[in-house]
Amino acid sequence: MRRNDLIRRLTAALLLGASGAGIAQMALAQSVSYESGREVYDGVKALPSERVEVAGADIEVHFADPAKPHHDAVVAWIRRSAAALIAYFGRFPVARLDILVVSTDGDGVRGGTTFGFAGSAIRIHVGRDTGAKSFNEDWILVHEMVHAALPNVPRRSLWVQEGQAVYVEPIARVQAGLLDPSEVWRWALVGMPKGEPAEGDLGLDGTHTWGRTYWGGAGFWMLADLRIRERTHNQIGLQTALRAINHESGGNTAEWSVEQLMARGDAATGGHDLTQLYTAMRDHPTSLDLATLFEQLGVSMKAGQVVFDDRAPLAEVRRAITTPAPGS
Numbered sequence: 229m230r231r232n233d234l235i236r237r238l239t240a241a242l243l244l245g246a247s248g249a250g251i252a253q254m255a256l257a258q259s260v261s262y263e264s265g266r267e268v269y270d271g272v273k274a275l276p277s278e279r280v281e282v283a284g285a286d287i288e289v290h291f292a293d294p295a296k297p298h299h300d301a302v303v304a305w306i307r308r309s310a311a312a313l314i315a316y317f318g319r320f321p322v323a324r325l326d327i328l329v330v331s332t333d334g335d336g337v338r339g340g341t342t343f344g345f346a347g348s349a350i351r352i353h354v355g356r357d358t359g360a361k362s363f364n365e366d367w368i369l370v371h372e373m374v375h376a377a378l379p380n381v382p383r384r385s386l387w388v389q390e391g392q393a394v395y396v397e398p399i400a401r402v403q404a405g406l407l408d409p410s411e412v413w414r415w416a417l418v419g420m421p422k423g424e425p426a427e428g429d430l431g432l433d434g435t436h437t438w439g440r441t442y443w444g445g446a447g448f449w450m451l452a453d454l455r456i457r458e459r460t461h462n463q464i465g466l467q468t469a470l471r472a473i474n475h476e477s478g479g480n481t482a483e484w485s486v487e488q489l490m491a492r493g494d495a496a497t498g499g500h501d502l503t504q505l506y507t508a509m510r511d512h513p514t515s516l517d518l519a520t521l522f523e524q525l526g527v528s529m530k531a532g533q534v535v536f537d538d539r540a541p542l543a544e545v546r547r548a549i550t551t552p553a554p555g556s
């Protein structure tokens with residue numbers, strides 16, 4: 229926290245007639261950065277909370293700073309983001325989630341981190357001047373909530389978790405009616421090439437660059453989705469596997485091995501796609517042959533617009549991925 233920012237806010241508080249005690253509390257609150265997980269959990273315990281009930285689950289919202297973004301807009305944004313998770317997982321994926329909203333300058337959601345070692349908690353930075361447009365377009369909170377839905381795995385396989393969040397987030401928003409399906413494919417067309425192995429890269433467990441971790445991971449989950457749908461004649465997809473993993477683990481307070489996670493997903497879909505793909509891509513750099521995949525799915529970009537080809541062999545699969553699934 230920059231010092232002049234604190235002084236500005238204290239001045240604002242004086243102008244608004246805040247009490248001396250309020251100012252002291254504000255100064256205290258500002259001295260905590262909430263950088264570490266421990267600070268986040270301490271903050272969650274100490275700060276007042278507001279309960280937002282979603283589909284039988286409790287989201288406890290805590291504002292870290294007295295000078296905060298618009299309260300009602302924050303609550304509406306949290307509800308909307310939760311709706312995406314409910315659409316994808318068939319329920320809100322954890323029984324209780326603490327969200328610590330840390331204020332920043334300006335307009336926009338700035339970044340989030342999800343913790344699981346002492347309950348599911350998300351720290352998210354939100355600009356005090358964030359407007360409706362930024363809240364409506366935000367993907368970060370949904371991304372973090374996907375992390376809360378799935379078990380933690382060993383650090384070397386961070387790509388498993390980041391890939392899940394990158395792949396699932398826009399699909400969940402489409403299924404909840406919050407995003408157009410073309411946006412899922414826009415991000416896939418633009419993003420997936422960033423995850424392809426570069427010269428000298430190892431398998432996904434051995435190369436920890438940003439591209440391989442986020443988009444290489446997302447490519448793994450997209451390919452897994454396509455394999456499950458191919459084998460089951462498009463009756464079920466990755467969503468069935470991830471719902472089962474969420475149900476059994478209870479979310480990110482669980483510590484699982486990747487083998488356990490893949491096996492649970494395979495059991496739910498009656499195959500071995502996840503385990504086979506994981507074994508292949510973990511240790512060896514594997515190109516997805518994206519040009520062929522996107523052609524089969526019938527998606528391309530022309531003059532900055534996503535164009536669908538409904539005669540493509542996997543056009544039905546493409547549609548099924550973003551179609552709302554029945555509740556669990």
Ligand SMILES: [Zn+2]
Nearest residue numbers: 371375390393
């Ligand atoms: Zn993430």
